[in-house]
Amino acid sequence: MDVERLGRAAYILRCICTAETRIAWQTRGMSRRYLWAALLWGFGALAQGGTSLEIRCLFQGASLEAAPILLNGIQVGTCPQVTLPMPSGKSKISIRASQNDGTFLQYERSFQGPIPSPLEATLERFDPRVTLSLNTKAPGLYDSAIAPDNRWLAVGGSDGLLRLWDLGAAREVRVFKGHTKYIRSVAYSPDGKWIASGSGDATVRLWDAVSGKELKNFKLAKSVWAVTFDTSGKHLLVIQLGGEAMLLDVASGKPLKRWQTSSFLFSTAFSPSGRTLVVGRSNGGVEFWDLANTRLVNQLQLGGGPVYAMAFSPDSRFLAAGRDSGEVMIYDLLTPGGAQLVATLTGHTDAVSSLAYSPDGRWLASGSADRTVRLWELAPGEAPRLNRVWVGHTATLNSVYFRKNLLYTTSNSGNILIWALPQ
Incomplete structure (x- = not known):
């Protein structure tokens, strides 16, 4: 899974959705310290070093075939496409990566109709640490x-x-x-x-x-x-x-x-x-x-x-x-x-x-x-x-x-x- 550094807080992922709704996460210039050593896909992914990654592709209606996730052109898992009681005709994608310092990277958007293709998602750093x-x-x-x-x-x-x-x-x-x-x-x-x-x-x-x-x-x-x-x-x-x-x-x-x-x-x-x-x-x-x-x-x-x-x-x-x-x-x-x-x-x-x-x-x-x-x-x-x-x-x-x-x-x-x- 790739992330392109934008300043100090935003990271970009490019999602290409084919006609069969398959999704590929293209990698571009990702810093090695953001590479996860081990991935276990399902509703979430866990990595060494205490960082967790979770991706969900949510749709209204019948669940679709799980889409492949590519890292540097190599399939490392699938993005589970989950059926939820969402408003008719809407879809949603949610990406979240937890960090050891208590912050987390997240992207979450809802769409009217299918997820657009291609989709450019920006992971932003969220900070819940109140002084x-x-x-x-x-x-x-x-x-x-x-x-x-x-x-x-x-x-x-x-x-x-x-x-x-x-x-x-x-x-x-x-x-x-x-x-x-x-x-x-x-x-x-x-x-x-x-x-x-x-x-x-x-x-x-x-x-x-x-x-x-x-x-x-x-x-x-x-x-x-x-x-x-x-x-x-x-x-x-x-x-x-x-x-x-x-x-x-x-x-x-x-x-x-x-x-x-x-x-x-x-x-x-x-x-x-x-x-x-x-x-x-x-x-x-x-x-x-x-x-x-x-x-x-x-x-x-x-x-x-x-x-x-x-x-x-x-x-x-x-x-x-x-x-x-x-x-x-x-x-x-x-x-x-x-x-x-x-x-x-x-x-x-x-x-x-x-x-x-x-x-x-x-x-x-x-x-x-x-x-x-x-x-x-x-x-x-x-x-x-x-x-x-x-x-x-x-x-x-x-x-x-x-x-x-x-x-x-x-x-x-x-x-x-x-x-x-x-x-």
Whole structure:
């Protein structure tokens, strides 16, 4: 069985299906350390060294003749074609190889009708090894923010409670009460003294990050979609459901600016410099707003379907956008002539609901409604490469963000999972 190394995480196998549905796994340039010394086919294959390999070809209807498996042109076994109670006309192939380090390589796809011929399958590295798991006891988490000193984590729940966690002690230390509906957005001030929370109850509340005391309650007309501090910490940028934006003076609570973005608002992101707001629309469009003069300066059309999530690279050159199709599209914003699509990342099987770049620009993390987190390795002048797929969440991912050598992820289940970045 062959695998072609793609970066550090993906391996490729080419399946050629004949008219008689026979399947041959062609070998191309496989590293010898991935050759299995002994194979015992059936529902699985065991190899020396503690690594196991399993291949299943699943079909609806009558089982077919077992297809031969070729390794370097020599038949080493057969792929059992198994009858399962699948929807009529569908077929499925599943390949999984366990690794000694606790990770596993896997490919699994369903097809309407027969398995296509030829089929090019990519084995991806899945990693279930969680560094730390925190159970917030919230029915669901919509957003979270980590303090500038990396010690405190504030999480906003669907129950309207803002919870503060001490990451060093891995325990909840305080609960801020006041909101009467879900908390949609959370932000720390640049100096770490304040926490702002925006809610479905149409308020933005300002909290003392140490005592938990509510300092201010900004009452608005509509539910709050996003809230963030500017780089000075003196102003709050607030986006309301329906696309109305405003800049609030923290000291007085008065709006300094108001303007209307897209009424098709579906997601937002702010550039690291604080100069640009991007708005993702439900119709697949993206708007770029200059915050200095509240002017619309550019637009992109990604295609049909909502733009679920966006993130700027640390240097503000690239914008990653997550779509309902499971794709992540990366645009170079400094290309002469306008923004240019430079990469489309695939692999998620449901909408991409959260995105984040690491501060050093080496990594891009994508969280999805498929309950997985994909870690993409970035290098100048090279295409992004999948490093691994983290698994462990049991609900849609709502936020992903980097701090030091860790990635923090939250989901609708109320859990926070923390992962160690590869060295």
